[in-house]
Amino acid sequence: MTNRSILSLLLLLFSSAGFAQQTRKTVYVIADGIPADVIERLDLPNIKKIRSEGSYTRMHVGGDVAAYNQTPTISAVGYNSLLTGTWVNKHNVPDNDIKAPNYNYQNVFRLLKAQYPAKKTAIFSSWEDNRTKLLGYHLPEAGNLDVDYFFDGYELDTVKFKHDPARNFMHLIDEKVIQEASATIKQHGPDLSWVYLEYTDDMGHMHGDSPEFYASVKMLDAQLGKLYEAIAYRKAHFKEEWLLVVTTDHGRDEKTGSGHGGQSPRQRNTWMLSNYRPLNAYAARYQPAIVDIMPTITRFMNINVPQNVKREIDGTALIGKVSVAEPAAIYVQGNVDITWKAVDPAGTVKVWLATTNAFKDGKPDTYKLMAEVPVTDQHAFISVKDQPSKFYKVVLEAPNNTVNRWILLEDKK
Numbered sequence: 001m002t003n004r005s006i007l008s009l010l011l012l013l014f015s016s017a018g019f020a021q022q023t024r025k026t027v028y029v030i031a032d033g034i035p036a037d038v039i040e041r042l043d044l045p046n047i048k049k050i051r052s053e054g055s056y057t058r059m060h061v062g063g064d065v066a067a068y069n070q071t072p073t074i075s076a077v078g079y080n081s082l083l084t085g086t087w088v089n090k091h092n093v094p095d096n097d098i099k100a101p102n103y104n105y106q107n108v109f110r111l112l113k114a115q116y117p118a119k120k121t122a123i124f125s126s127w128e129d130n131r132t133k134l135l136g137y138h139l140p141e142a143g144n145l146d147v148d149y150f151f152d153g154y155e156l157d158t159v160k161f162k163h164d165p166a167r168n169f170m171h172l173i174d175e176k177v178i179q180e181a182s183a184t185i186k187q188h189g190p191d192l193s194w195v196y197l198e199y200t201d202d203m204g205h206m207h208g209d210s211p212e213f214y215a216s217v218k219m220l221d222a223q224l225g226k227l228y229e230a231i232a233y234r235k236a237h238f239k240e241e242w243l244l245v246v247t248t249d250h251g252r253d254e255k256t257g258s259g260h261g262g263q264s265p266r267q268r269n270t271w272m273l274s275n276y277r278p279l280n281a282y283a284a285r286y287q288p289a290i291v292d293i294m295p296t297i298t299r300f301m302n303i304n305v306p307q308n309v310k311r312e313i314d315g316t317a318l319i320g321k322v323s324v325a326e327p328a329a330i331y332v333q334g335n336v337d338i339t340w341k342a343v344d345p346a347g348t349v350k351v352w353l354a355t356t357n358a359f360k361d362g363k364p365d366t367y368k369l370m371a372e373v374p375v376t377d378q379h380a381f382i383s384v385k386d387q388p389s390k391f392y393k394v395v396l397e398a399p400n401n402t403v404n405r406w407i408l409l410e411d412k413k
């Protein structure tokens with residue numbers, strides 16, 4: 001036998017023995033309105049199991065308090081931050097009316113389909129708006145996105161799910177959502193799925209921190225158990241690697257637990273549970289945000305995010321290598337003072353600057369390369385005297401990730 005034929009035989013053996021790359025699939029769950037302290041202190045066996053096999057981190061929503069990207073801690077606002085990896089100043093969904101989402105900030109479903117048209121997507125949700133308005137299903141302005149499997153709109157079916165004052169119908173809807181999600185995942189294994197569960201938020205609004213609210217979180221735990229079982233089934237029977245992400249869209253107020261929408265710590269504090277381990281150094285050292293989930297999914301799914309989209313994403317991947325985090329930029333007398341934290345010290349940071357925001361209208365911005373400095377410098381001080389403007393977009397492009405900040409200058413008083 002020649003060396004070459006031995007090599008071919010070995011390659012054949014390796015691939016048939018299952019060493020070939022497994023197909024990667026993602027399912028993420030939004031369980032509505034559960035503060036971090038609640039998910040941490042209740043006895044939740046399925047969440048405990050997933051956590052012991054994967055990872056758990058606290059997270060936040062709401063953007064940065066009192067900054068240009070401060071974001072209401074409201075449901076649809078949070079879902080769209082997860083979907084697009086951006087805060088409300090970009091995605092333009094400030095409340096649950098979802099009147100004018102800015103689809104120029106592309107969601108993760110659209111990015112997946114653009115690169116891999118044959119891959120299958122799915123949504124399981126009580127709330128039909130999640131598909132029709134946030135994903136922008138079949139809307140030309142949202143890229144005519146198709147969704148391969150969808151089970152939603154149950155809140156509109158008042159015959160099957162008769163609306164009772166205690167809102168038990170919403171629990172029954174969540175059960176239906178989980179049943180359809182588990183069955184579809186087992187049978188078809190969609191590449192990217194979004195599961196949305198609402199009952200916990202209903203109980204929070206009605207009863208605040210209460211036995212009723214905590215009971216609803218235990219029901220959620222049982223539902224996650226069913227979903228986790230469906231994923232285990234796929235992993236046992238197919239050559240697939242699955243990423244499960246479970247998170248919430250906002251916390252609840254400190255005083256009673258019935259409200260949300262504001263910027264108090266308990267309304268901003270959320271969490272993320274995943275079957276993936278370990279999360280990266282960025283996740284370990286800093287408090288992740290809901291906008292980090294989208295770049296985490298694109299990285300796991302090997303989606304090449306176009307450069308113009310990448311420059312707008314406000315989140316940072318929670319898996320794999322990350323170069324820079326925590327960017328900040330302020331204007332100082334004709335200069336821009338930029339800082340960041342070096343997460344991985346290798347390489348350089350390219351500092352890009354734009355004075356326009358044409359991206360929001362679907363047009364390209366013109367970026368100028370202002371500096372290139374070692375990642376480990378963690379700062380750059382750049383003259384912008386020849387680019388006077390009330391608005392600057394600063395983009396830091398490093399070997400493993402890209403981050404951005406805006407500077408908005410007030411008129412002199």
Ligand SMILES: [Zn+2]
Nearest residue numbers: 032033075249
């Ligand atoms: Zn909510």
